[in-house]
Amino acid sequence: MGLSITNKILTNHLLEGNLNPGEQVLVSVDQTLGHDLTGIMAAQVLESVKPEKLSTETSVFYCDHNTLAVSSENADDHMYLKTAAEKYGLFFSKPGNGICHFLHCQRFAKPGKIMLGADSHTPTSGALGMLSIGSGGLTVAKSMLGEGFRMTTPKVINIRLTGKLNPGVAAKDIALEALRILTVKGGIGAIIEYTGEGVKTLSVPERATLANMSIELGATTGVFPSDEVTYQFLVAEERAADWVELLPDEDAVYDKVVEIDLNELEPLVARPHMPDLVSKAREVEDVKPNSVFIGSCTNASYSDILKASKILKGHKVHKDIDLTIAPGSKQVLEHLIRDGILADLVESGARILECACGPCIGIGQVPCANGIAVRTSNRNFPGRSGSQSASVYLASPETAAATAITGHITDVRDFMDVAELSDCSEPEAYRIDDSSFIKPGDIENPKDVEVIKGENISDLPMRGALRDRIEAVSVIKLGDNITTDDIIPGGSNILKYIANIPKFAEFTFCYTDPTFVERIKKLDYSVIIGGENYGQGSSREHAAMLPMFFGTEVVFAKSFARIHKENLINYGILPLVFKNKDDYDKIDMDDTFVIEDVLEQADTGEIAVKVPNKGLEFKTLLEVSAYDLRVLKEGGALNYLKNK
Ligand code: F3S
Incomplete structure (x- = not known):
């Protein structure tokens, strides 16, 4: 085979x-x-x-x-x-x-x-x-x-x-x-x-x-x-x-x-608020954005921006649109400058941003309240842009550039003779300059380097080993496809505390449920209830670490996104899947959950959970490897590494 x-x-x-x-x-x-x-x-x-x-x-x-x-x-x-x-x-x-x-x-x-x-x-x-x-x-x-x-x-x-x-x-x-x-x-x-x-x-x-x-x-x-x-x-x-x-x-x-x-294929867009809500660009031509962003790790290559410049050349950005462009790397930016492309972009009214993630993660260019953005990035979840009320459409650089001129979502083929875009290819040889990297060999005595830990870097939270009897209260019940951005949102005012766990934790679920932090602080131990595909989206491990910091011991879900499940294990939180998905409907916020003989049950991969206030018992699955089980029992990967 x-x-x-x-x-x-x-x-x-x-x-x-x-x-x-x-x-x-x-x-x-x-x-x-x-x-x-x-x-x-x-x-x-x-x-x-x-x-x-x-x-x-x-x-x-x-x-x-x-x-x-x-x-x-x-x-x-x-x-x-x-x-x-x-x-x-x-x-x-x-x-x-x-x-x-x-x-x-x-x-x-x-x-x-x-x-x-x-x-x-x-x-x-x-x-x-x-x-x-x-x-x-x-x-x-x-x-x-x-x-x-x-x-x-x-x-x-x-x-x-x-x-x-x-x-x-x-x-x-x-x-x-x-x-x-x-x-x-x-x-x-x-x-x-x-x-x-x-x-x-x-x-x-x-x-x-x-x-x-x-x-x-x-x-x-x-x-x-x-x-x-x-x-x-x-x-x-x-x-x-x-x-x-x-x-x-x-x-x-x-x-x-x-x-x-x-x-x-035809030019497509993903409508708010999921990347799979896909329409033809021509079907949403009545959408009038306030801002357009061309960039991100998805679409910020030389040829992406070259195509945008060819579309923009000789036109001005629409009066109601703020167009920003962020090249993917210094190498791309340098080519754009040397080839005169940047001048065309600036002349059209585009604003050139640093070669960085920027608007993709709400670090600058946050849309206005209820704003509409067209972006070439990869995600359009609520809050991802830094604004909870904004609607983000995902599109190609060609669609984004044409939209920036007309003021409404535009299939570039209705805007110009697209044959002109056929010769927009990558350079045959790139300009190589690695001077913005510090390389391992550049440091003479690495052992003597002092790691500088400023005030904004807190210690990592640790938890004890897995308790053999868990009794905890559900602090929140959520629906399907909850993203890690829902758990801990982006935006520069929040992300600047990412290394300062006590401060960062104050923003947990801050848009989804503004009372979450106040309520979880009153509990010693808690559980979270999620639906299908819980924890999809960014790899943001703080989406597991912050609930752990507040004492969450279990997340029940119909299914987990892979990276988030891995993160829950790393932070010593049991990721339990309902054996019978209908049990999700029978449990609620503020219910108390009791799990007896946790360590023994965990070995079997099936864990019985009691809800005394409802006289209910249901089965869950702990689908983890023997290694993950060891990590969970020790209270997470940090404990595991330290004990090793
Ligand atoms: Fe990519 Fe940075 Fe956005 S890594 S997904 S451009 S936040």
């Missing part, structure tokens, strides 16, 4: 277990990344373990999320990350160098390798044939410390691309079409493998757009073949030596195949 790309890479990295779908395996990890939100956590773990040497080939901390440093809290975080990187042998990417995933594709991603990144959009590097998986900072730190990565063997879904995109239709439209077909849950438990003749027509940055949004499908990651296009990209990045060919066997077997004919 032929092997998929996924199976080839996993086989080469297998340390424990067998690659049967659903079975737990341990794989080795070659690379890691973290950034100035999630990397702090990884740095705190390194600080508590103080390793002599990292087990990974390449590990990088990027400053790309909270780059504005509008207050000393951000600067504290950056200094902490920089000095920890210098001490423990990581690369450090300075603010302005670029967005982690985008920059990682340019400078580090290697075909055939495995990367673990403390960010949900880590799959972006799958564009180069690398298995790049998002996780929490604690899990990433564990892999740097030689623990590898424990994962459930995924299914492999093949998205087979045929044909070629027509001008005006973009890689983003393929990603949105995949979301329309598969929905935000269609990829759960799977890796998406992109193959077919159509793949050969896509550049590496276009592949990166698709790989990036694999996570929106709920997938573990997405991966492309490493072929001639990959080779040429690596040559252009002066990294030809990093190339190896990696293709699926001709008779590779997949768990599911989805065919998308690129010839048939």
Whole structure:
């Protein structure tokens, strides 16, 4: 039986277990990344373990999320990350160098390798044939410390691309079409493998757009073949030596195949507030946004912005629209400047932002109350933009640029002769300047580096070992598809406290339920009740850590998003799935839950829960590996690492 790309890479990295779908395996990890939100956590773990040497080939901390440093809290975080990187042998990417995933594709991603990144959009590097998986900072730190990565063997879904995109239709439209077909849950438990003749027509940055949004499908990651296009990209990045060919066997077997004919695609948009609410751009032409943003790790390549500039050239941004553009990296920005493209953008009325995440995570350009935004980023959940009442539409750079001129959502093919966009390709050779990285070799005596821990860096919260009898009250009952942004929202006024746990915790569920913090503080122990796909979205592990900080011991849900479940385990919270989903309807906020003989029951994988105030008993499943069970029993991964 032929092997998929996924199976080839996993086989080469297998340390424990067998690659049967659903079975737990341990794989080795070659690379890691973290950034100035999630990397702090990884740095705190390194600080508590103080390793002599990292087990990974390449590990990088990027400053790309909270780059504005509008207050000393951000600067504290950056200094902490920089000095920890210098001490423990990581690369450090300075603010302005670029967005982690985008920059990682340019400078580090290697075909055939495995990367673990403390960010949900880590799959972006799958564009180069690398298995790049998002996780929490604690899990990433564990892999740097030689623990590898424990994962459930995924299914492999093949998205087979045929044909070629027509001008005006973009890689983003393929990603949105995949979301329309598969929905935000269609990829759960799977890796998406992109193959077919159509793949050969896509550049590496276009592949990166698709790989990036694999996570929106709920997938573990997405991966492309490493072929001639990959080779040429690596040559252009002066990294030809990093190339190896990696293709699926001709008779590779997949768990599911989805065919998308690129010839048939049209410009699409995702409507508020889910990436899978997909319409044709022409169907929503009456939507008049106040702001348009072109950028993010999804769509900020040279060719993305070149296309936007061709559409904008000779026009002015509509009077009712604020257009902002953030190039993906300093390398892209420099090309745009040297090629005169930036002048065209500025002349049209676009505002050029720093090469950083920025508006994607509500760090600046927060929409007005009830505002409407068109963005080329990957998520449009409520609150993601920094405004709870804003409506965000996701679109390609072409659709976004045309919209910025007309003032309403516009299919670029109705705006101009799109044949003019056909020659918008990537540079044949990129300008290489790695001076905004501090490299491990740059530091003479790493051991002598003092890790600078400013006032904004609190200690990590710890909990004791798992209690054998749990008695706790439900503090909140939630519906389906609750995101980590719902649990702890973005926005610069909130995220600046990410390393200051007591302060950050005050914002838990602050938009979903403003009384949550006040109520949970009155309880010693609590449980949370969720619906399907609980904890989807960002890898933000604080969505697990903050409830743990307040004493949450259990989350009941109909199903969990993969990364969040991993984070709950890392923070010692039992992720229990209703055996009978109807039991969800029988329990409420303020109910008391009692679990007897927790340790013994946990070993069986099935846990009985009593609700004395209702005279009710129901069964739940604890679907975790033997390793995860050990971590849970010790009260979380930090305890586990310290006790080891
Ligand atoms: Fe940054 Fe948004 Fe990507 S926050 S890492 S640009 S999803």
